[in-house]
Amino acid sequence: MPNLPLRRTLLTLACLGALRHAHADTVIDNANGYTLDAHGKVVRFTALAFDDAGKLLAVGSAAQVKRKAAKGATYVDVQGKTVLPGLIDAHGHVFGLGTIASGVMLYGSSSLPAAVQAVGDFAKAHPERSWVVGNGWNQEIWKLGRFPTAAELDAAESARPVWLRRVDGHAGWANSRALALAGITRDTPDPAGGKIERDAQGNATGVLVDSAMDLMDAVLPKPGDVENRAALDGALAQLSQVGLTSVHDAGIGQMQDRLFRDYADHGKLTVRVYGMIADTTEDFDALAKNGPLTSYARDMYALRAVKLLSDGALGSRGAALLAPYSDDPSTSGLLFYPDAAMRAKMEKAMRAGYQVNVHAIGDAGNHQILDGYAALTAQYRSVGLRHRMEHAQVVQLSDIPRFKALGIVPSMQPTHATSDQNMAEQRVGHERIKGAYAWRTFLKQGSRIACGSDFPIESPNPFEGIHAAVTRQNSKGFPAGGWYPQQAMTVTEALRCFTLDAAWAAHQEKVIGTLETGKWADFIVVDQDLFNVVPAAIGKTQVLQTWVAGKRVFEKK
Structure with missing residues (x-):
């Protein structure tokens, strides 16, 4: 006859395992669900179930899903809200998204003076920063008919370098201090795949396009x-x-x-x-x-x-x-x-x-x-x-x-x-x-x-x-x-x-x-x-x- 204490222990462990398995599944219930099938056609559902590994067990009506889920499944009632596949x-x-919030945000600036003011305000609020950096300017919204200049940016901050990327990420706007640190002068040639915007005398005006931005990135402190x-x-x-x-x-x-x-x-x-x-x-x-x-x-x-x-x-x-x-x-x-x-x-x-x-x-x-x-x-x-x-x-x-x-x-x-x-x-x-x-x-x-x-x-x-x-x-x-x-x-x-x-x-x-x-x-x-x-x-x-x-x-x- 088997050892009774051992038998009880094995039975207890089996029950605990079954209990853990019974509670492993999760059912999302009472959903206004939409998904697509493999051919891109819309499929409606009111419930879905997944196991403890995070894999879907069933998607369909409440009755269909209940049959597939373990008896002790956890139910989450979404109260008729719409459920969609993760987008x-x-x-x-990704890192650009996280970094951008720590600098000057110019996405909402409606004019050049407003952008310059925003840069100045940011610079005053962050005196500890060796560089003032930011993103989001768009000269098209400002209706300038041209790019902004380093001189205009100097009005906001001239002692420290300022470097601001355009909304599309394919041009940057620098102040005079930043241009000097990057060694950009009238004699600096346009790099392959890039352009240094210049005035009628050939002087750099402050905007660098595409690969010319690498000249600034080379001197910008790395995080x-x-x-x-x-x-x-x-x-x-x-x-x-x-x-x-x-x-x-x-x-x-x-x-x-x-x-x-x-x-x-x-x-x-x-x-x-x-x-x-x-x-x-x-x-x-x-x-x-x-x-x-x-x-x-x-x-x-x-x-x-x-x-x-x-x-x-x-x-x-x-x-x-x-x-x-x-x-x-x-x-x-x-x-x-x-x-x-x-x-x-x-x-x-x-x-x-x-x-x-x-x-x-x-x-x-x-x-x-x-x-x-x-x-x-x-x-x-x-x-x-x-x-x-x-x-x-x-x-x-x-x-x-x-x-x-x-x-x-x-x-x-x-x-x-x-x-x-x-x-x-x-x-x-x-x-x-x-x-x-x-x-x-x-x-x-x-x-x-x-x-x-x-x-x-x-x-x-x-x-x-x-x-x-x-x-x-x-x-x-x-x-x-x-x-x-x-x-x-x-x-x-x-x-x-x-x-x-x-x-x-x-x-x-x-x-x-x-x-x-x-x-x-x-x-x-x-x-x-x-x-x-x-x-x-x-x-x-x-x-x-x-x-x-x-x-x-x-x-x-």
């Missing part, structure tokens, strides 16, 4: 580990608050990779990160030694892509155009590299097995990269890597079908259109604008668009992106009827490009992007039904809860 931003800059961790903490909190459960970080190096892995190892990475290595230089050589990292720490981190830059931005006239700018015939913008040099970078990444994602704004930039993809994807048989064009902002009409033919993913940012509407057509004219921000044209040919925001250049709030995609209007409802409304998306298409197709663009559609059995329980609870509110209200959606892998990482107080 994905396919193009952002340390404490600052970097603070930036990451701040960014993760912001991203969870707006309902993002995954982001594609467009350009990281060894420091960012180290911290992402460290945070993932210690359960502090509350948003999934799909990393793109910045360029194919030293950081790539170090990070690519073991090849692409397809998944790390339960799909919380991946590093299987490379981010390259073809040209600059439209607002600073750095975007490379096939013909001169309509509002400045003296320039056609800047290609950062000759065709051969750019193709060598693409080839290096493809040869190592990485997805190649290239920033291209202007039609010349897009054309250059499409030619590169045409030459290389067949050679390396890499169509399956789902190479991407980041922004695909102004594309000549004859090049748009090439995206589909070559299997190139247009990674686009809806709020760029509503932010750029004040100057885009002035820059490229009535004909070229037909291929700009052309979401409907891409969708009609069968391209899968991965949507993002390019935060912190734009707000990371994906509901503002969905609003822009559906209405082609800014947050103030301008213009009436939408800007080129024939290019708008439906609500379903906009949701898809911020979920399923963004996941697909990162090779992650089998684990995230929709709420389906076996995928991670990444979902959000919001305060209104996107499918039953007027389109103008979509951008005002508030996130009540954010869940990643079955863990609640944010709850609105």
